[in-house]
Amino acid sequence: MKMKDRNLKLTDDIELTPDGLVSSGINWYPGHMAKAIREIKEKLTTVDIVFEVRDARAPLASGNKMLESTLRQKSYLILLNKVNLASPNMVQQWEAWFDKQGTPYMFIDCNDRGTMKKVMDLARQIVHKKRLESNPDMAPKAKMRLMILGLPNTGKSTIINQLANRHATKVADKPGQTQVQQLIVIDKDVDLLDTPGVMPPSLAKEEHGLWLSALNAIPDDIVGEELPAMFLVNFFKNLNSKEFKDKYKLENFDQSAEAIVEKIAVLRGCLKQKGQLDLERVYKLILSDFRKGDLGKVCFGIPPKD
Ligand SMILES: Nc1nc2c(ncn2[C@@H]2O[C@H](COP(=O)(O)OP(=O)(O)OP(=O)(O)O)[C@@H](O)[C@H]2O)c(=O)[nH]1
Ligand SMILES: [Mg+2]
Numbered sequence: 001m002k003m004k005d006r007n008l009k010l011t012d013d014i015e016l017t018p019d020g021l022v023s024s025g026i027n028w029y030p031g032h033m034a035k036a037i038r039e040i041k042e043k044l045t046t047v048d049i050v051f052e053v054r055d056a057r058a059p060l061a062s063g064n065k066m067l068e069s070t071l072r073q074k075s076y077l078i079l080l081n082k083v084n085l086a087s088p089n090m091v092q093q094w095e096a097w098f099d100k101q102g103t104p105y106m107f108i109d110c111n112d113r114g115t116m117k118k119v120m121d122l123a124r125q126i127v128h129k130k131r132l133e134s135n136p137d138m139a140p141k142a143k144m145r146l147m148i149l150g151l152p153n154t155g156k157s158t159i160i161n162q163l164a165n166r167h168a169t170k171v172a173d174k175p176g177q178t179q180v181q182q183l184i185v186i187d188k189d190v191d192l193l194d195t196p197g198v199m200p201p202s203l204a205k206e207e208h209g210l211w212l213s214a215l216n217a218i219p220d221d222i223v224g225e226e227l228p229a230m231f232l233v234n235f236f237k238n239l240n241s242k243e244f245k246d247k248y249k250l251e252n253f254d255q256s257a258e259a260i261v262e263k264i265a266v267l268r269g270c271l272k273q274k275g276q277l278d279l280e281r282v283y284k285l286i287l288s289d290f291r292k293g294d295l296g297k298v299c300f301g302i303p304p305k306d
Helices: 031-046 065-071 088-101 113-134 156-164 206-214 226-239 242-247 257-267 279-292
Strands: 049-055 075-081 105-107 144-150 182-187 190-194
Touching (some): 031 144, 049 113, 144 156, 226 257, 226 279
Parallel strands (some): 075 105, 144 190
Antiparallel strands (some): 182 190
């Protein structure tokens, strides 16, 4: 099975193992991301706090390990966005894990205004505390400069538009929308630097590539639809997911992932000429349903035991 190659750093052949994992890595690290990381590092000294936006459905895998040591030198807030699409039970487990780590974090649905107000209150507190360390007389409302960064498609631009209360930057349902830094005035006290989504140059675990493809942080035209869609079918099969069964009118999961995909093709009329099944259309359908949240709330991976 070949991944669709572009001008990007990819490994050659990848095979699905029976548990739906790949035997070699997936990643997406085009030239504009290396440049974006350099520019992020250059601008870090000019900002008071960094928001690192992750996807609540993959709280660790959607972080950027390569930037972590740099970010730790700054005031730094992890925002785990799209919590409305994440499994509430798993989010609780992750919260317990993050509590032990010491870095400020919040699970958020950035479309919720009340939550975004809490984010800004917390950011102000963090920045003010830091400023008081160097200048005990600093006024609490002094101007604050934020930088927002994170993996592609995690919702950075949506967060900015919410904070600015206007269409300040372009949002898209595809990764890689923002490609250059952009300074946005939120209000008279807050400036914000939007940055292009960046992937780490390499992923910690092979399966993370599949998770991030399913979440659409890595574009479909890099990996193709088949691998992430088959991963999802196996994932929901292992979960014995009621939502997945209901959505595709399956009685049970007592069949192979391939047989499930074929059933969905018939059910949804995904057929080519001469009645052949159009599996590519089914893969797209599964990805699209999953990304809309129609297959239920999930999280990939569990908190490390440390
Ligand atoms: N369900 C849900 N969708 C969200 C949320 N935040 C953002 N989105 C959607 O996620 C997609 C990506 O949002 P963007 O704000 O463009 O993401 P980005 O991080 O700026 O992406 P790049 O510029 O490509 O790095 C869009 O379709 C948004 O509507 C959220 O909290 N919940
Ligand atoms: Mg963006």
